[in-house]
Amino acid sequence: MAPTVASEAAARQQHTGKAAALAARDASGHLAPLTITRRSTGDDDVAIKILYCGICHSDLHSIKNEWNNAMYPVVPGHEIAGVVTEVGKNVTKFKPGDRVGVGCMVNSCQSCASCDEGFENHCPGMIFTYNSVDHDGTISYGGYSSNVVVHERFVVRFPDGMPLDQGAPLLCAGITVYSPMKRHGLNVPGKHVGVVGLGGLGHVAVKFAKAFGMKVTVISSSPAKRQEALERLSADEFIVSKNEDEMTAAAATMDGIINTVSANIPMAPYMGLLKPYGKMIMVGLPDKTLEIPPFNLIMGSKTLAGSCIGGMRDTQEMLDVAAKHGVTADIEMVGADYVNTAMERLAKADVRYRFVIDIGNTLKSSE
Template identity: 70%
Template sequence: MAPAESEQHPRKALALAAHDASGRVTPIRISRRDTGDDDVAIQILYCGICHSDLHTIKNEWRNAIYPVIAGHEIAGLVTEVGKNVQKFSVGDKVGVGCMVNTCQSCESCNEGLENYCSKIIFTYNSRDRDGTVTCGGYSDMVVVNENFVIRFPDSMPLDKGAPLLCAGITVYTPMKYHGLNEPGKHIGVLGLGGLGHVAVKFAKAFGMRVTVISTSPDKKEEAMERLGADAFVVSSDANQMKSAMGTMHGIINTASASVSMYPYLGLLKPQGKMILLGLPEKPLQISAFALVGGGKTLAGSCMGSIRDTQEMIDFAAEHGLTADIELVGAEDVNWAMERLAKGEVRYRFVIDVGNTLVAA
């Protein structure tokens, strides 16, 4: 199908916005920019609900720019492309993750690590180059520079694939860059939530031995029988923790609780790596001896580049890997947020934007 050129006028879009720290969202009309020469316009069909959405709309990170239109796990169809666009055509299945632009000229950008650009523009609640505030995927459409759009393989469902654009790439990237994707290695996944459950799936797809580490004994059956983990350790059980000491090449730490790292670092082999993905509110409790004695590494990782995100979504499609989701209508987002705050989701809410976000 031939690309359509921009109609050269801003278009109105329907969205769900939070207007204050209550975090409750209500329908709102917003303006999206013209489809520029290098842009792709996307009809949003699905958008995942990330825990960072909840933090932002409730202003828990003290950075909310109200009204906040959250959502950075966006999946839909291309409806229009600019005249310079080469990568996409009208009708393509695509997605948008956590960022919609960077400076594209700094060292990080030149090395293909634009997720660490100091001038990154996030998909929502971020100042765009024209001074406007970016609006995310809790909306019926979006316009994005083609360099920040991800192509969905035909076999990847849009609803179950949408969360991979944040949760998936957030766990895939540290596995790749820290050598925790090698068959036969033993990896621990600390926390079995939105990130943790896809970490288990990716690790198994890489051919690794996987142990889930959790505070919740009731997650054992699900972790092992449904997600395919090889072992399960209850972190509050001293005997179980002792039996796993010194056995893991790495740990993907998705927990956001402010707890001592000492017992978890003890699970690592010498030269083992603990990769932090969660964002505890309080400073970490770390013993230098726990790191130095075994030559261990404590590192952080944030999202992933566009190149790695495309690689991740292709790998996931090849291995039939998707997120476990609960589909909700636009009218149920506030209810879903309440459940998310209580940890009552297995494991990602996804908004059925295309069928339920409609004008009254």
């Protein structure tokens, strides 16, 4: 629902701060400098100077209005890392100078059953970090900007020793794979997990699975990724999904599979890799309806499930676990002036594995 003129006028009275930003103004998706407003730091808020922001594939979808929900101008970015500059009088968890992050959401109703359970990501009133109508009626702007003000509940702390640039993508990619792995028991030493796709999500899933002490098999359509998976990421096995012999040899060997790809792939062959009672977890988002014969679920009592990011407790826990085991994202750092080229490369899957914008050193004011 779009904000009303009255609500926008009221909100402007509270949005007295300014921020330099990169915004898309139409479905071309071209990002250009824009000065935006930020609300004043409220009693429960944390003001953050943004130093780094990861580029997620969702950002590309959003700026091009591929999900038909863009409210231009769109300032994307939900993998935010920076330092606290100010806190409200009720804030107890953070102080100026703390190293913090903001992920895919910046608020929720904070009172429903989902919020009470720590599942803010499933709250009907959840506010996305960008391109979402906030409680005051304004449109939320994301991390391709110099600063942001966020409710304390939706800020996480980066553990000591974790680099902010390599940690930023964990606030989307990390929690997206960590949460379902934890929830579905795919974090147990000795169990066997398959990871479909070796991109921004997949490479982090491999790292977490190895940190948990699991056997890891990467499943990819690209034979060229075999060496990367086995030698650099330390996966135990690699399967080319188009190779029927390799798929057949791995039948009924996996306790679970994390499917990270957004491509439209036939599900039946992948379900065949699962042991009885195995679980296929979808975290990628194909643009067409999944087709899977019921027989593939019933025989073997298998489960097909989905997962959408994670709640705030899980997000902080994910960062703490990542720091303990040295899990970070593999990144390519880019300047603000390179962001449109980065988007073009991302559309071609030409990145290993996550672009991160050096906001603090390269984003300039449009004024």
